[in-house]
Amino acid sequence: MTPAIHAPHAHAPVTVGRVMATVMLALAPATLFGFWLHGWPAILLWLVALVTALATEALTIRLQDRPVKPALMDGSGLLTAWLLALSLPPWAPWWIAAVGSAFAVVVAKQVFGGLGQNVFNPAMAARVMLLISFPVEMTAWVRPVPITSGAAPDLAQSLDITFAGQGLDAMASASLLGHVKTELGRGLELGPVLANAYQPDLMLMGNRVGSLGETGAILILLGGLFLILRRIITWHGPAAMLLGVALPALVAWLIAPQAYPDPLYHLLAGGVMLGAFFIITDPVTSPNSPWGMFAFGLGVGLLTWIIRAWGGYPEGVAFAVLLMNAATPVIDRYLKPRIYGRDRRGRPHPAREA
Amino acid sequence: MIAALLSLTALGLSLGLLLGFAARKLKVEGNPLVAEIEQMLPGSQCGQCGFPGCAGAAQALAEGKAAVDCCPPGGADLVQALAAKLGVEADLSGIKASVPMIAEVQEHLCIGCTKCFKVCPTDAIMGAAKQIHTVFREACTACGKCVECCPTEATRLTPVPVTLQSWYWHKPEAGWVA
Amino acid sequence: MTFLKRLHTRGGVHPEGMKSLSEDCPIAPLPLPDRLYVPLQQHIGAPASPVVHVGERVRKGQLMAAGTGPVSAPVHAPTSGRILALGDALAPHPSGLGITTLTLEPDGDEAWLDTAPPADPFALAPEEIARRVGAAGIVGLGGAAFPSAVKLNLSRRSSVEVLVLNGSECEPYLTCDDRLMRERAAEIVDGIRLMNLAVGARDVLVGIEDNKPEALAAMTGAAAGTGIRIVAVPALYPMGSEKQMILALTGREVPAGGRAADIGVLVHNVATAYAVRQAIVLGHPLVSRVVTVSGGAVQVPRNVEALVGTPVQTLIDYCGGFSQAPARVVLGGPMMGSQISNTSVPVIKGTSGVLALTRAEIGQPEPAPCIRCSSCVRACPVGLLPLEMASRIRAGDLAAAVEFGLKDCIACGSCAYICPAHIPLVHFFNYAKGELAARERTRMKQDATRQLAEERNLRMERIAREREEAAARRKAEKAARDAAKKAAASPPAQAASTPAETETA
Structure with missing residues (x-):
């Protein structure tokens, strides 16, 4: 006789694959906007990242003698590569995406034991590795040339850009964060530096220099709200991260507006929006409890602003995420939900005086 | 140069004094480990470990003279617990899965020789000369002494029967582990 | 109001209700089966001890096995008939182990034992109500099957302030309590009043999930003028759990490791209240209960009133049998119920549902690695x-x-x-x-055997000592005797020269 199966004898219609697919669905609008904004090279880069992730994941799982199909079908490798691609300069050469994707899957995930075991966010670990190893390629930004405009490269030119590394110079530009960092470093005042580079309305629409998928602020926000509605994530992490960036930015801006940009600038520039809704909400590397997520988000936000304001790099989301990933076990240890019938410190409630 | 030498010497002296002071002040009297280990052992004094009773075995274990798997009645659980306590590696390969056992007297073979209940360290066998002996389940530790001494092989160890009261869910298969 | 209650719930899930399968089916009495298999333990606590013998004829409601010890419950004959056997039979339990069971052959008369219900049940003393509830073999019918009289007595002693009746029925599929509240609200309210006579609570609350508007209406009507408050609670699993129900209704939490009585609350199921009413007003012990037979693999889902001891297969047959081979047959609800491997096992006091579920309903593919999604x-x-x-x-x-x-x-x-x-x-x-409980049992046994071994060692030492002392005494006596003999018989010089003689003496 086969032993009885334990309750429950019903299950919510969810699987790991469905969770990943929902996140990809939420990412799709911002990604498509990125494709439109940066044209064919962006699409090619994204494809290279995804294909590399699938191939390297299949290879490593095969080396471990585990069934390849279920591990690929859960979509976690795809999602990692997708997020990495969104955080790359859109016209970066193909090998940036390939090396990064392979690093994310093999070193940052499978080496730790595969899905659910990794300590650091694979996409961010790969981005940081790329940024440190290949700083030139990783900071080679381009002006947005929407795919529908005449200036956009056609598919043939795009293949050259991505796979032969040609045609970048004509479109080269600087990211806002990089521009501001450089100019402030030269001892300039913030006002004139920002005067023609900072257009909040355009930034809100996503029409700015930046990584492949980090610019469409409104679309990212919509995707994030969709995930909150579908109960894939809670509001605590994203809200805390935005708060963690905006609050110190506000204080510093009020004290010294000539040296520190305003909070809106910090929220809309760089990868803060993408980070808040799609990066720090990676379940594996973030805390368990809603208030743990809040603390985590706050920490990421704060560190991001600190790195931007006082650090050597113009952007700090990836570094901040990795630093807070390391703090996740500590947060989990101290921010547990209160247990029914116990106080916050775990002591049982006293019985009624009879 | 002189200053560096002096400061390092002073540092070494003061730290040494501190350590010496701590060693005296925080000295632990006796070895509480032996008592703790004795509490973990079955306590039936069956002697299968080769030491004089469980206290002797505890002493030997604490001094590292006995292996953590020296106690057959304790089973794999005890081996694991002892290994954790003593901070050593436990080799569980030689130990059978710890199914709790109990002695049983097969009535058709028992000749009532009284040998078994004389050797039982916990008085778990009841009977009298020329009468069939029975095992008092609550007291039996499955040490096996009665099995060794039985002239007709009437006593044997059998797994404790599972009842609705003692049954519980098995550990789930860990096939989903990555 | 609803906002306030939201504050008093934590966590929980919203499984698909599946109650529409059977919620509109009135409670139908089940025809007498050929055999009834009545286990002697249908409750938490010590098994009941049989007081009838094989071959004996029993009347319906006659005591068949008496409760033993402080926490136990008696078992009564579900119908009149003859006792065929007393022995192990398959238990309605996921282990597939046996349980001591009385087999009863119904004679078809359904002849009740003569009962003497009190003239005015509401004039009974609290102790008497609790005693009668205990004697009727009533246990918690929500599923836990804890002897109700024990709870009533404990609550009276610790002066309970709030009596909570649990009508939430939060498990999917189950509609037995819903139907009972719709059809027999007046009897339930009587039972609640009797229970409160036994415990003397200041507030009496009935919590019903807001997905059962008919039951809410029926109970509100029946409770009018009695001081019993009917409260709609949000439909959120596991609202029917005692601790969660207390939190939702009173805003209080049972201390960890404690009982509801520790905060002055007592919780009973509405079906238990109905059983209490039947026991006190009619003098009928608990021999039947309402069971929901449902699930995608059952031809016609319905709610039946089944005698305790009725084989599960009888209930399924009454509902038209299986429409397809079920992937799993479950006793109780799908969230906490237990799978059974054989439909010959009986319905017992705590069986609220018999579910024949299809593979699609269960929906459990192979486990994957944890992604820590929280x-x-x-x-x-x-x-x-x-x-x-x-x-x-x-x-x-x-x-x-x-x-x-x-x-x-x-x-x-x-x-x-x-x-x-x-x-x-x-x-x-x-x-x-379970593993921790087993280890605890082992530890207690070890302590006991260690003591036994120590006692034995002491005894052995004492015996050895006594033997030595006796030997020494004998030796001394003998030496004294010899010395006396020698002194009397011969001069010392002669004795020394004839050692052989002394030795043989």
């Missing part, structure tokens, strides 16, 4: 971290799981229901709880 943390009504507890248990570190609050887990299954990786979380927890 769905289980958000679903846990207790505030535990199921993913952390399960990973510790998987690694064999039960002590760490206890640190995370394993003993506070109510095994409601919300975590396992919601887990996208389909990890059998609650299975891990029940394994760990």
